[in-house]
Amino acid sequence: MVRGRVSRLAVSDVRFPTSLGGHGSDAMHTDPDYSAAYVVIETDADDGLKGYGITFTLGKGTEVDWSRERRGASGNGGCSQRGVGPVGQAGGKASLEVACGHEEHMLTRGYPAYTTSCAWLGYSDDTLKQLCKEALRDGWTRFKVKVGADVQDDVRRCRLIRDMIGPDKTLMMDANQRWDVPEAVEWMSKLAEFKPLWIEEPTSPDDILGHAAISKALVPLGIGVATGEQCHNRVIFKQLLQANALQFLQIDSCRLGSVNENLSVLLMAKKFEIPVCPHAGGVGLCELVQHLIIFDYISVSASLENRMCEYVDHLHEHFKYPVRIRQASYMPPMDAGYSTEMKEESVKKHQYPDGEVWKKLLAAQKN
Ligand SMILES: C[C@H](O)[C@@H](O)CC(=O)C(=O)O
Ligand SMILES: [Mg+2]
Numbered sequence: 001m002v003r004g005r006v007s008r009l010a011v012s013d014v015r016f017p018t019s020l021g022g023h024g025s026d027a028m029h030t031d032p033d034y035s036a037a038y039v040v041i042e043t044d045a046d047d048g049l050k051g052y053g054i055t056f057t058l059g060k061g062t063e064v065d066w067s068r069e070r071r072g073a074s075g076n077g078g079c080s081q082r083g084v085g086p087v088g089q090a091g092g093k094a095s096l097e098v099a100c101g102h103e104e105h106m107l108t109r110g111y112p113a114y115t116t117s118c119a120w121l122g123y124s125d126d127t128l129k130q131l132c133k134e135a136l137r138d139g140w141t142r143f144k145v146k147v148g149a150d151v152q153d154d155v156r157r158c159r160l161i162r163d164m165i166g167p168d169k170t171l172m173m174d175a176n177q178r179w180d181v182p183e184a185v186e187w188m189s190k191l192a193e194f195k196p197l198w199i200e201e202p203t204s205p206d207d208i209l210g211h212a213a214i215s216k217a218l219v220p221l222g223i224g225v226a227t228g229e230q231c232h233n234r235v236i237f238k239q240l241l242q243a244n245a246l247q248f249l250q251i252d253s254c255r256l257g258s259v260n261e262n263l264s265v266l267l268m269a270k271k272f273e274i275p276v277c278p279h280a281g282g283v284g285l286c287e288l289v290q291h292l293i294i295f296d297y298i299s300v301s302a303s304l305e306n307r308m309c310e311y312v313d314h315l316h317e318h319f320k321y322p323v324r325i326r327q328a329s330y331m332p333p334m335d336a337g338y339s340t341e342m343k344e345e346s347v348k349k350h351q352y353p354d355g356e357v358w359k360k361l362l363a364a365q366k367n
Contacts, residue, residue: 004045012038013062014342015352016283016315017361022122023314024058024281027148028176030122032058034315035352036283038342052340056254056282062352102298110329111294112304113311114142114172116281119161121146128157132164140328141169142308144200148175151190158194167195172226174200181210185217198226198248205230211245224248229255229279234264241272248306252279253288259338266296276301281312286323287339290330318346 018024019031039053055062118131135143145161147154162171173196179187184202191199199218203210205227215225224247231237232255240246249269256262269276278293280286286309293309301307309330316322320341324331333339349356 003047003049004043006041007044008042010040010042012040012347013352014038014283014347014350015059015062015358016318016350017357018314022120022127024312025120025122026146026174026176027121027178029058034283035059035062037062038347052338052342054254054284054288054340054342056285059352098302099298102302106294106297106332110326110331111290111297112142112308112329113325114144114170114277114308115140115311115313115328116144116146116174117311117313118143119145119157121149125157125160128160129164132161136165138328142172142328143169144172144174144310146176147173147191148178148187151187154187154191158191158196162194171196172198172200175202177201177204177230179203181207181213184214188214188218188223189221192221192223196223198224200226200248200250201229202227206236208236208239208243208245211240212243215245215247226250226277228252232256234261234268237265238268241268241274246274248277249274250277250279250310251289251292253285253292254282255279259292262292263295266292266300270300275303275306277307278309280310281314283315284319284340284342286311286316286330287319287321287333290323290333291338294330294332318342318350 013035015033015035018034024032024034035057037055037057041051041053043049115135118135119128123131132143143161143165145158147158158171158173165171171194173191175184175187179202181203184199188199188202199214202214202225211225211227218225225245226248227240227246228237228250229252231240231252234256237249241249249265251262251265253262256265266276276293276296278289280289289309297304297307311323311325311330319339320343321333321335321337321339323333323339350358352358353362
């Protein structure tokens, strides 16, 4: 039920200097500062009802989103008044019981995750080894490594990570759109010995037929194609599915405009029997997408086969309701809402360019 009317809208340009540590770096984005256009919508409701929205960017992109949101054009973020949807609305006693069983599974075991935190492209070999060691100790069994800038370097780093994690753990690779179609096939034939489950974003995210050609060429190597983190609407996903262009579908909670757009993609993936393995990380993407993927399991796909959600171990401390990871799985959020709300103090400190953190950094750069 709607309570109150919108009385104020505040947009903040929030940036985190992740580039300083090489976090988030890949073949295309060598020095990203994980950032967000963060929106707070106030209402005149008696109980002080507020909504929160977020759009993830790599820094400069916030300027674009910021001006759009001030004009009221964006709807990418989630207003945090809803959590994982009510289970068992599918109708009938049988489906209600199945949904309750799946809900129970989530509550006890959580939703399986993989980590990207060990192997950003800008990390040294020593950092990669150390982070793999720690991740294995913490129970991680699925790992993603960034590739695509230099093939010899990729061979070395993939060998390193495969040696660290052993032959039985799952390895994924992510090229962040760096290649053209023939290059993607050639490059992956050189990395096939490391047994990747998928190559992610092998080429331009808009090249649907290119993805289809790569998918076809990689079948004999046992490598799937994953994509979706840059797909901005359900029509692109529809065409990717129709063209057999992907074997793993990666929704992104902020890139797709609204929860509804995400839900329609979940339904299409179910129809085409393609597993959804969401993109996450960035600023708040893990917090948001956990709701969607747990909903997918309970109410849409009802399967965990070949499914996992990305996890990146940065910036959760800035959220009021951060994700909870246990044994490499997302434990269902227990608070109402879409987990979008950031801590006021974090927003204040990281405002660009006037927050405390940026004032210091920008002054140091001048000297
Ligand atoms: C620039 C981002 O860090 C990007 O590398 C993230 C990504 O591709 C992923 O997590 O997948
Ligand atoms: Mg990616």
